[in-house]
Each structure stands twice: as structure tokens, then as C-alpha cells.
Amino acid sequence: MRKNLNVIAAYSIMMGLIILVGIFQSWNIALSIFNLCLISAVMTMGANIQWGYAGLINFGIMGFTALGGLAAVLISVDPVQEAWSAGGSNILFSLFLIIAMVLAVRYILKNYKKSKNRTYIVAAIIILGIVIIRFISEPGIEAIEDVEPAKTGFLGGLGLPIIFSWVVGAFFAGGLAFVIGKVALGLRADYLAIATLLISEIVIAIIKHEDWLTRGVKNVIGLKRPAPYEVNLQETEWFINLVEKFNSGKLALISDITERQAALNQFVIEGSSVFVKLCYSGLFLVVVIILLILTQKALYSPWGRMMRAIRDNEEAANAMGKNVVKQHLLIFVLGSAIVGIAGAMLVTQDGLFTPGSYRPLRYTFLIWVMVIVGGSGNNFGAILGGFVVWFLWIEAAPIGLYLVNLTTAGLDDTHFLKVHLIESVPYFRFLMMGVGLLVIMRYRPKGILPEKIEIK
């Protein structure tokens, strides 16, 4: 108990802060912060597995998040029949050709010795393949994008419940991570960072511009929800009764019947959106807790010990007969898959997929701030980092506004400096993140909750 005192204290302070937001701002804001904190926590857990357990830098978090989001679209949207009949066969045939091309290249690489001729043949196959695939897919893509471009213009998905996409998102992200890992994991740490950063940009570029698959910058909106809709809730009997029960004290104070009815309606509208957010919180909490249990188990298992050994001294671990390359690849795939889950969760919560909104600052660097601030190598630390940093990221603007008003209290309201500062309040969050990261790196380099490994 005493051992874990700092963990418990840190989490209770965090919860207290969110509850304070609920009391002073509104429960709606508090819950939306809480939900995004949970999603951020899942992302940080993914990054923490790679960085904290194995010392791998992955600056491609944005790409894996976006792939998770793509999974949500591909699973939950109803298939667009006209688009499939217009160009589906071309797309499927191209897909088949791509697979054939990859297999052919693999076959040649495996069965022939390294020589100049082999390189030329492989290059020729790739170039020829790309040309043929473009010829075949072009008319298909055009036909698909012409099917009601304002509404669909893409192939759609499978029409399954969106919850499944959380698993599929993990597989998508894991698959990409496998390819990247095969290619880039041999690189030194900072090269790996740059390479993953750039690869994630390529992923975003593809998602943004392949309209037939993702609708690109036209966005996919109105995805199905795992939670009830507010409008339906406001008409359901049991929900209205529930709200009435909750607010009976307040309602009893109002004597006039019509006024009381109006107040009740107001409560129902507010309550419905709080209820929907609570549903999401419940779902997300389940994911976080499952992941936490699994990662904790992994951390204290022999496998976790081996990962730490590899992280701390690669050569020694290698000399002990551990396959460093294989383990690095495994942990890279696992961590990225967790990030993919978070990406699918994010799109599920928003109900829309906007490829234009994936930016490295928000989805890569901010997550890294969370990992470093929370405490790398410690799962509780990583989750806490997700909470603290996201909370500050959202609440930075109100805090900044308060500080600006405090420091410029002596100035006139129309003074140009004050007006300018108030206009730039949204950017105080960057300042806060940067200063926070620098201070933590300097004075508490292991994070708020440092890694604690007991050696028995």
C-alpha cells in the first residue's frame, strides 16, 4: 500500500481536477476531457511499450492512429453497391496484382543469389507492375469517385458494428508496423525517429488522396455509434424518469407546472449528452483496464525482463542468445497495434473521419510529451501522462486567459497589447507543453511516476 502511495495520490489528484472541471465548468466538458484522456492513455501505452520497454523511438504514431481510424470507416460504413459494381472488379484485380507482384519479388529475392541482374529484374518487375496496376485501376477509381461524389464517391465499408473496428484497427496498424519494422528497425535511434515520422506522413498522404477508399479530404461523417443517440434518449420513458429522479430535489423547488416541465426538458437534454459520454467512458475504461492488466503482466513476465535486458544492453542480451531483431520487431508491432486501437476509438467517439486533421504535432509529438512526462517504462505513469497532458492541453486556454487577465489587469481593455495577448491565448498550450517537457526532462528525467523494477 505505502509503496503505491504516490501512484494513488497522483491519480486521485487527477480525478479531483476533472471533477472540479465538472463542478465549475460543466459535466459535459469534464466527461469529454475524461474520454479523450482515456484515448490518449491508450496511445501512450502503445508508445510506452515501444519506448519504455524496448527503447525504440516511434515517431509514426500519427500514421498508426490514422490507420485505426480508417479501420473504423471500413468496418462500420455500409457498402456502396453502385460503387462496387462500377469499379469494384478493377480494384480487386489491382489488389490481386499487387499481391502477385510482392510474391514475385519475394520469390526472386529468396531463390537467386545477389547479383546485378537480380536487382535489375526486381526493379523491372516493380516498375512494370506499377504501370500495369495504374492502367487497370485508373478507370475503376474514376468510376467509383463518380458515384454521387457529394454523398459517397467511395467503396464504403462492410457495414458491421463499429466496435469490431477496434480489433481490425489494431491489425491494420500492426501490419503496417511489421512492414516498417522489417525496413527500418536496423537504423540507429534518431534515424528511426525521422524515418517513422516521414513514413507516417506518407500514410497520411495516401489516406488523404485516395478518395475511392477513404473519401479523402471530403471526410466520412455520421459513422454508426456503439452508444445510443441523444435524440432517441430524450424520447425514451425510462431515461426521462431517471433524470427526474436525479434532479427531484431541484425540480421540487419549482412550483409552477409548466416551468417545472421546461426545467425537466432542459435537464433531459443535458442529461442525454452526459449519458452518451458516460457510455463511451465505460467502453474506453474497459479497454484501458484490459490493456493495463495485459501490459503489467507482460512487464513482470520473463519476456518483460528480457525486453529490459535488451533495452539496457543490446550486445549483452544478444550474447545471451536473445534474438534482438526479432524481439524489437515484435514489440514494435504490439505497440503500434495498441496505437491503432486508440485511433479506432477516437473515430468511434467523434463519429467522423477527417484525414485532414491528422497532424504530427497533435498525434505524434503530443503523445511523446505524454510518455515522457508520465514516466516511460511505467504503465501507470504512461496513463497518468495521457491524463495530465491532455487535461492541460484542453485547460491551457482558460488558464492562459486567466493569467493574461491577471498580468494585464492594469491595462485598458482596448490596449493593443492586451487585445493581442487575449487573441493568442490558444497558443499558450504549446508554450505550456514545451516548458513542461523541458522542466520534466531536466529535473525529473524519469517522469512523474518513474519506472520501478523490483529485483527479487
Added chain:
Amino acid sequence: MDFVNAIILLLNYIFVPALSYGSQLALGAIFVTLIYGILRFANFATGDMMSFGTMFVILFTWYFQSVGINLGVFPTALLAIPFAVIFMVSYMLIIDKFVFKYYRIKKSPPVQLAMVSIGVMFVTQAVVRIIIGPSDRRFFDGEKFLIKAGEFKEMTGLNEGLAIKSTQVITIIVTLILVSTLFWFLNKTKTGKSMRAYSDNEDLALLSGIDPKKIVITTWIIAGILATIGGALYGLDKSFKPFTYFNNMLPIFAAAIVGGIGNPFGAFLGGYVIAFSEILLTYAYRKFFMYVLPESMEPDGLVQLLSTDYKFAVSFSILVIVLLYRPSGIFKGKVL
């Protein structure tokens, strides 16, 4: 068949834009490579440091414009650059003193320094946005074109026009002057040689009495000059927007690595490699083939290898290929 027109077409749409874009990238890439070679970390604040310098160029340009100073046909920004460099260098030295120095003395691994540079990135970004705001700004004044497309057509009687913007010429000339001075400095002066020695083998350099403090300060000064001028030239040619500058960090990194990180000459050429391949691969060659091929063989499509949406992706793919097959870069930088 009309080869002259075809060549003018390529000059106008590929060669001149790629040359000026490549120069802007090259300056940034040398900045990255110097920091990497001498201070030994990947500086993720590159783009934002460039926007910080450019911000001062803009502020000084506004000031000069308000008091009525200008350079006639040249943009006022050229006059503002030296003043902005002073601010930029002092900012970098302050950052170094309060942030990077601690980790350098502690001999932290490069990864930790890269993380710290992310902190610097956030702070710099905030400062830039708080001071000048996130919106798109143009600060170009003076003569816009050196040769206008229409004038060129009249002059030569060709179908294709060649438009050369004055900013493009300024970019190329300034880059050439700056880079040749830099190479002269690195190869011929004592400080430059000691910088190269320090980059090559730190212990040996320290042993032979090279003062590391001086090296670090000189590096930041050169970096400040490069960042400010590179940023200002990009802003003059296109426009200034903090977010674009942050994104420019990626092709700049690509250029530095493709050229061989730690090798300034490689970074210089890497900038052009990236710029030319981006533009060559995304240009629609239809018109070119219309001039070159006989009429019967005219192509139907755009004859575009990749759509322009993939401009950035091209440079990153080149980087990935280079990392795979020649990790030390085309011109042999530090071996991984």
C-alpha cells in the same frame, strides 16, 4: 517537333522552380547537418527555428516600410535579414545555454537531446504564434518578375513563355554566396577546420587543444544565419505561415539524410536532389511530349507519374530507399 519550346517549357515549370526550392531546402539541410555533426543530435525544432528567424525578418521589414526605407527593386526583407540574424543567433545561444548545454555536458545520449529539441520546438512554435499569429503573411515588395512570360514570348517569338521571379533569382544567388562562404570558412579558416575536426573525432579534437565552447558558439551562429536566411528566402518566394515552416522540417530532414547527415556538401546537394525529384515525378509531361513527339503519337493522358498530392511523399520515399540501401547517404556522411 519543336525542341526549343519543349526545353523552355521544362525550364519554366521544372528547372527554375526546382532550383529555387532546392536552394531553400539546401540551406535548411546544412543547418540540420551542422547541428547533427557538431552537437550530435537531430534537431526537431529546425522548422520552427526557421520560422522564428523569418518572423524577425518580417517584423523588421514592417518597421522599415513604416519609416519609408526600401531597396527599390529589391525586397526590403534583404535589408532586414542582418538585424533578424542578430536576434535569431541570440535566441539560439540563450536556448543553448539554458537547455542544450546541460545535456551536452552530461553527455546524454542523442535520443534524449532529440526529445529536448521537441520541447524547444513547442516553445518556439508558441512564441512565434503569440508574437505574429498563425496566419499566412506575405512580405515581399519590390519588382516581382525579372522576366515576364509575355515579354519573353514577344522577345523570342516562341510559343512557350519563360517567367522568372526575382525572388527565385535572389534565392539562388544568395544561396550560392552563402554556401560558398560557408565552405571556404569550413575548409580554409582555423575555426572552420577545428569545427570539422571536432565533428570528426571529439576526443582527439579536445586533446589537441580545441576549445569546445568556441566550437559550439560558432556552430549556433552559423546555424542562426542559415536558418534565418533560408526561412526568409522561402517566405519571400512563397509566403510565411508557421505551420508550413513546421512541415518543411520533413523534406529538410530528408535532404540532410539523403546527402549523408553530418556532411554539409552532401546536405547542399541533397536539397536539390529532393526538390528536383519532387517536381520531376509530379509534373504532367503531356505538353512536353506534344512538342517533342510527332502529332500522331501525342499522348492522351496527362503523362504524370504521380499526382501532385504526393509531392511530400516522393521525398520521403526517396529517403526511405536511401536509408535502406545506403544508410550513410549518397555522399557518405556519418556511418550509422
